[in-house]
Amino acid sequence: MRRRLVVLALIALFASAARAQSPPGEGVPYIQTPQVVVDKMLDLAGVGPDDFLIDLGSGDGRIVISAAQKRGARGFGVELDASLVEASNAAARKAGVAERARFFARDLFDTDIRAASVLTLYLLPEVNLQLRPRLLAQLKPGTRVVSHDWDMGEWQPDAKAVLEGLVKPVMPIRASSVYLWIVPGKVAGKWKVRLGGARPESMQIEFTQRFQEISGIARRTRGPSLLQSAHLRGAEIRFAVIDETRRPSVPLQFFGRIYGDTMEGSTDAGQRWRAERKPL
Ligand SMILES: C[S@@+](CC[C@H](N)C(=O)[O-])C[C@H]1O[C@@H](n2cnc3c(N)ncnc32)[C@H](O)[C@@H]1O
The missing domain is CATH 2.40.128.120 (Quinohemoprotein amine dehydrogenase alpha subunit, domain 2)
Known part of the structure; x- marks a missing residue:
């Protein structure tokens, strides 16, 4: 019960941060995943040179750029805020990975995700639930889905890690959860x-x-x-x-x-x- 209240309070805080940091009408705020959590997300998904990673709502591009720079992966991010897209492409050029890490000003709900072998999310609980049927229908079996802080409701994670002692923008607790799901084949x-x-x-x-x-x-x-x-x-x-x-x-x-x-x-x-x- 207490945990549920904390989670609800976090969601309310996250959503109010949305109103404070993003133009009105855009539900998911721009809040960066701390780099140590990015690294944990890549670890949990076992990202390597053969992977194609898509980050839905890519912010400053750190997840895709880290995957390219540190793991040799390729991929792209989509982001509604055009200035963040420009900054992400500039950061990819600066990091020498512009060929492998690309960013587009695009709505995540209009993005073709079928090429992903790894899909990363730091959105909101209800957005994860909205996406869930598409992930299960369109991603190849075996695709790894990693989410920072928010779960997928009844779809239980295949793995979870908790990082403590973090300094997180906006969030009152100093911990992050990282969830991993492996998209299951259709066997029914x-x-x-x-x-x-x-x-x-x-x-x-x-x-x-x-x-x-x-x-x-x-x-x-x-x-x-x-x-x-x-x-x-x-x-x-x-x-x-x-x-x-x-x-x-x-x-x-x-x-x-x-x-x-x-x-x-x-x-x-x-x-x-x-x-x-x-x-x-
Ligand atoms: C919490 S931030 C995460 C940024 C980055 N993925 C990270 O983990 O550091 C969520 C991002 O999603 C973007 N966003 C929100 N709704 C979106 C949509 N419908 N399509 C694309 N991007 C969206 C926001 O502008 C924001 O930058």
């Missing part, structure tokens, strides 16, 4: 699974999914089976199918990857498996 629905190897067989699996949380029911041709320990991280999936007709029942572990409407992988017994999503 019925699948026909074919298992190869010495004992080929097929089975039906029906998965239910809430964000990255999955569970399922398996029906093997040779009898009822239990599906356990289902786990999803980006496009990587694993689960165990237990043959209940055998005693003692030994779980067969499946490891695989989702490719749209197919999945492929291997079992711990060395068999290859392939699944196709059944039309609704």
Whole structure:
């Protein structure tokens, strides 16, 4: 209860800072992420040279510039305030990363985010929630989403870090939270699974999914089976199918990857498996 009151007070403060620091009508204020928190955001997302990072509401450009300068990544930021965009492009030139860190005066809600392998946010809780369906629908499975201070409601983070002892502009508490989500593949629905190897067989699996949380029911041709320990991280999936007709029942572990409407992988017994999503 007390934590909730503190969070509500913070949101009110953040929003009133919006009115104080930004032209009226723009909901999210310009408040910089402290550099130590920027570094933690990049760490938590494991940003490296192969990444393409997009910062929605990029302020003075520090997240994209740090990703380019310190991690060798590429990317861009979008920002409503044209003077901040100009300053960000100038800072990228000064840092020698203008080719890899670019900034555009653009509304984040009109920005194509599909190229991102990492998406960073320091917005407001309700803006995160507004963005959430788009992130889940448009970002590739495995894309890392990192948010400073604000969560995604019911979409639980895959990792969280708290930094204490900070000097933060506007905010009364001297701590920052950094949240990481891995965009989950879409696994909900019925699948026909074919298992190869010495004992080929097929089975039906029906998965239910809430964000990255999955569970399922398996029906093997040779009898009822239990599906356990289902786990999803980006496009990587694993689960165990237990043959209940055998005693003692030994779980067969499946490891695989989702490719749209197919999945492929291997079992711990060395068999290859392939699944196709059944039309609704
Ligand atoms: C809290 S600041 C974060 C700046 C930077 N990302 C950082 O972490 O240091 C949020 C920024 O989002 C910008 N912003 C607000 N609404 C926006 C929108 N609809 N499209 C693009 N930028 C927006 C604000 O002008 C502000 O600079």
